[in-house]
Amino acid sequence: MAQMAHGWVLNGYAKLLAREANDATDSSVRMFIIPSYTASLWDAGMYKTYLFKRVDFSLYDLIVVPWNKNGNHWVVLVARTKDFTVSVYDSLNADNSLLIDRFCLFMSERSKIVNGGFDQWLSVQPPTNKQSDGSSCGVFVLMTLECLVNGKPSLILRQVHVLMFRRYVKDRLLAKGIRSTHLCDSLTCKDPRGEGSCVMYAPGGCVRLVHPRQWRKMNIIVVKFVMRNTVKLVLVLVTVLSHLCVDM
Structure with a gap:
């Protein structure tokens, strides 16, 4: 149940960041969130359940997938539609080539029915900060997204900011959970x-x-x-x- 609650928070806050960026007229980053439950389907070999056929990915700069690895560790996959690169930000710096392969399989399946489905991607290893505890991986995911959506280097927020950022996310979700449009x-x-x-x-x-x-x-x-x-x-x-x- 705790893991499910973590998923709700991660998906909710990622969605809030994307919503604000996409609503803003002066935003330089447009972000689309593929929720983590879709990645869970990919882990089970199910790529055709949610293809987002009505979404034009070319309108977005970032395609983001929060991902729970093996039920005990959160990472985030980020695909950039301008240069067709895909990266996984992981606070444990583990091998995530399997996740990238699954994302590419999903995009390949999608390209069969969606024009301009983006079926060719280049894997790029991004610089990431490493967590020093055993419970802040989800916070690292959200700190990374906060940096990316604001056009900042992902290394700015580190372990020392985790506690502050937990409170920040809670306050933001409580204050801005209802959309004003x-x-x-x-x-x-x-x-x-x-x-x-x-x-x-x-x-x-x-x-x-x-x-x-x-x-x-x-x-x-x-x-x-x-x-x-x-x-x-x-x-x-x-x-x-x-x-x-x-x-x-």
């Missing part, structure tokens, strides 16, 4: 209503990204469905009980 996560979305102009929008919902308005529609449908079937269930129970009473 009605646009979805697509860089091409220009319609606050979530209709028409956005490639992510589709009647009945979206494969990955759903507009707030669409969520409201879906919630209303779910509530109506539950109420309708609850009434039916009550009627069935009343009928059964009435028959039981008669039999008795």
